[in-house]
Amino acid sequence: MAVAWNRLIRFVATDRRILRGEPILPSPDFDLGNTTAETQLKALIISGHDLYNTTGATEVTxxxxxxxxxLGPLAQTDVPILRCVGLNYAKHIKEANRSAPPFPFIFFKPITTVTDHNVNVxxxxxxxxxxxxxxxxxxxVIGRDAKDVSEADALDYVAAYTCGNDISSRKLQRDAAYAGRIPQWGFSKGFDTFAPLGPCLVSSKLIDDPAKLHLKTTVDGE
Structure with missing residues (x-):
């Protein structure tokens, strides 16, 4: 689906307003995640209450x-549900000495896990x-209601993509002494701030094939 913006950031402006905007990138390879007050990044303000409206009610001014x-691109109030898929990366399945499930393993995180980009967990x-x-x-990011959607049409409901960190407490998840016989996915992954998002939303119209995206996670720069 084609939303009004290409990239969306949520931020505190120099006049102290909390706004959403289309960042004006100073260069094609600019890393939005490194934005600080000293960067003096400019953005075109986005108006409209529905971020994913495609009728013209939401626009880049x-x-x-x-x-x-x-800030993070989405506030907690912007996220009605956080639906997660477990064991969805082949390398991670191998690291965990698990086998791939025949169907997606779905779990949920409460919206209180959502927190801003680059803040302490x-x-x-x-x-x-x-x-x-x-x-x-x-x-x-699903931009419109979807139910009984075919696989062929699924990406038509995707408004945007972003990065996230699915933080877990492994002992509370898998250790039988703490989790019991059945792994506790919801409890172990559901603490406040355990789902940082950002730094921005990227419209799906800019990404032809999300399977070709390169995802890299670093800890303390490594």
């Missing part, structure tokens, strides 16, 4: 704002014995 602080006391784990993810 000519009003320019300067980014003081980059709060590891609760119950998870602070070296069990917190990271997983870089490609996140799909």
């Amino acid at each position: 000519n009003e320019v704002a300067i980014v003081k602080e980059l 709060v590891i609760p006391k119950i998870c602070q014995d070296d069990q917190a784990d990271y997983e870089g993810e490609l996140c799909i």
